[in-house]
Each structure stands twice: as structure tokens, then as C-alpha cells.
Amino acid sequence: MRFKVGGTLAYEVLEPSTFIINIHALHTPAQTLVEERFTVDPAHHIEELSAAHGESRFIRLDAQQPGMLNITYSALAETSVKLIPADQLASVQLMGMDTSVIPYLYPSRYCQSDKLYRFAHNHFGHIDSAFEKVLAITDWIHDHVEYLSGSTNSQTSAYDTVTELAGVCRDFAHLGIALCRALDIPARYFTGYACQLNPPDFHACFEAYLGGNWIIFDPTHLIPLNGLVKIATGRDAADASIATMFGRVNGLSVTASCELADEGFEPIYYVDGQLSGLSYL
Incomplete structure (x- = not known):
């Protein structure tokens, strides 16, 4: 498109x-x-x-x-974009992981996965499928964190968001990243231009590394996952600031x-029973 x-x-x-x-x-x-x-x-x-x-x-x-x-x-x-069947999106073992991916396992400034280890394992550790685990994280954030403009600032971290249960797309992405990393799933921040976002703005979501692919997730559920134009990725917003x-x-x-700029766009969202993950690579 x-x-x-x-x-x-x-x-x-x-x-x-x-x-x-x-x-x-x-x-x-x-x-x-x-x-x-x-x-x-x-x-x-x-x-x-x-x-x-x-x-x-x-x-x-x-x-x-x-x-x-x-x-x-x-x-x-x-x-x-490409859709990858869920059965091909298993966790990648650390011993076989590419060195470029390993930094996305570590805690970072806004994604303190070490502080959220117990929370992540209590809520999502019982789920066997890595892809379904990240879907569950995404849905939990959407269902429990209020999307509230002006409720956070440039200092707000994932730990703050899970405590206050309010934020914007940046905070939703940081929390998703931190919870994935707490479960040993590499995750990174994604910022881009977003089709059908109302009101229009720069948009943040995250990618999780599953089955050797970076798969996109958006806890806000505000945009079609195939309607993004990538600007940058990074450990968190500190690596991908607009200015x-x-x-x-x-x-x-x-x-x-x-x-x-084309006709025939068919938006893709993750819904219950989704069988494929979407990758921009």
C-alpha cells in the first residue's frame, strides 16, 4: 500500500x-x-x-x-507487510538469538522489566504460546489502562503506567515492552505515521521478537496494524524521540x-482467535 x-x-x-x-x-x-x-x-x-x-x-x-x-x-x-502463522511465532532461545536482538531483553530507562517481573509472571506466565502471551499483554493493557491525553509526561515509565493505569500511546507501548521483556521476550519501541488515527499524530506501538520475526502490536487498538509507516525503532522512546x-x-x-494513496485498503487488527502475526520486515 x-x-x-x-x-x-x-x-x-x-x-x-x-x-x-x-x-x-x-x-x-x-x-x-x-x-x-x-x-x-x-x-x-x-x-x-x-x-x-x-x-x-x-x-x-x-x-x-x-x-x-x-x-x-x-x-x-x-x-x-506479511502475515506469519501463529505456530511459527514461538519464543526464540537465547543461545540461538542474533546479537542485535539481545539488547531488547534488558531493562531500559522507560521499560523497567526487572520491576515488573512478578506482575508479568503472575498475569501471563501460565500462557504457553509466545504469540498468545503477547496478545494477552496487549489486550490487558487496552482493557485496564485508560487512554487519557495529558495524563503523563516525558518522565513517565512503564512502572508508573501500571501503577496509575492511565497514559497515551507512548506509555501503552512502554508497558507492553516491559512486560514482554520480563517474560524473556525481546521487545522494542516503534514510532511512525499512522493511517486512520483520529486525531492525526505521531503514533507509538511496539514489536516483539517471535520466531525470528519482529511482530507489531498496538495496545491502544486505535489504528489498523497494516496502516503504519515506520519512522524509527529503539529500546524505548529515548531512542526514537521525534526531536x-x-x-x-x-x-x-x-x-x-x-x-x-491507494484504494482497496483492508485494515488488519488482532482479534480473539487471530491465527497470524503481522511483520513489517
Whole structure:
């Protein structure tokens, strides 16, 4: 499927500052960029960088003069996904795990899986199938954590979310990741543009490593799982922030959009009895 995606960021720069901007869609075997455009107004020195293992594309922007700064990105992305039968999505033994996957087993800043070990095993440890275990985690979060805009901030962690039972997509994803890791299932943060999200925004969900594949899960249940355009993955939101500023800067606005560019889109959701997992790789 093809999607038209876009994002805008607006700032007031108060002193010479450097920005790391992470709103470019990724180039992957399953995601092709037919066209894209990135503009900065007023013009500043920019440099495009890529993470070591292709988890994200960054723009490093050097704003030497105080004033307003407007950043605009747009792209036409073509994505393909694959459905993998649940019986092929077993847990991967640590001895056979690729070294690039192992870091996604560890606790991280926002995903304190070590603090949630007992909770995870008490609620989900009895489920034999790894895929069904992650589905159960996803459904528990959806059913027990209230989606509440403005209820959390940049310091909120998975442990806070399971305590307060409220959050936004970022918090839902962090909790899903932490619970998976507590059950020895590698999991990573996924941020992207999301089709049919209302209101439009950048969206966070997570991927679990099952049967040698990264399988997408969205505890918010707000979007079709095959309606995403990937921007970045990481251990948690600290690795996949839309923008990071070094200097005195006031954030003014952030917008995102994702629209279908093709007809015939058939949305996919995980429901009771789902027999397949969906992968973007």
C-alpha cells in the first residue's frame, strides 16, 4: 500500500542550538520511499545521519541565530507487510538469538522489566504460546489502562503506567515492552505515521521478537496494524524521540498526517482467535 505522510515542527530558538530531528520515514526492505521532501525555514546547516543498524534516520540541524524555526517533511511511502502463522511465532532461545536482538531483553530507562517481573509472571506466565502471551499483554493493557491525553509526561515509565493505569500511546507501548521483556521476550519501541488515527499524530506501538520475526502490536487498538509507516525503532522512546534539542528552545507546535494513496485498503487488527502475526520486515 501507498501512504502520503507528513510532519511539521515549529520552534522558537532563544540561543544557538542544535536539533536532532527524527521524522523521516525509514528505508527498509518492506518500506520504499517513492518521493520525499524536507524543508527548514529559515535555512540552516543540516546533515542527515543514520543509526548504526538502520533503526532510524536523523537530521542534525545547527541553528546559530535566535528566531522562529519551521520544519516540514512529506513523503510518499510504499509499504508491504506479511502475515506469519501463529505456530511459527514461538519464543526464540537465547543461545540461538542474533546479537542485535539481545539488547531488547534488558531493562531500559522507560521499560523497567526487572520491576515488573512478578506482575508479568503472575498475569501471563501460565500462557504457553509466545504469540498468545503477547496478545494477552496487549489486550490487558487496552482493557485496564485508560487512554487519557495529558495524563503523563516525558518522565513517565512503564512502572508508573501500571501503577496509575492511565497514559497515551507512548506509555501503552512502554508497558507492553516491559512486560514482554520480563517474560524473556525481546521487545522494542516503534514510532511512525499512522493511517486512520483520529486525531492525526505521531503514533507509538511496539514489536516483539517471535520466531525470528519482529511482530507489531498496538495496545491502544486505535489504528489498523497494516496502516503504519515506520519512522524509527529503539529500546524505548529515548531512542526514537521525534526531536531532541540541545540549547534554549521553546516548542510551539507538532503535527503529523498519514493518508491512503491507494484504494482497496483492508485494515488488519488482532482479534480473539487471530491465527497470524503481522511483520513489517
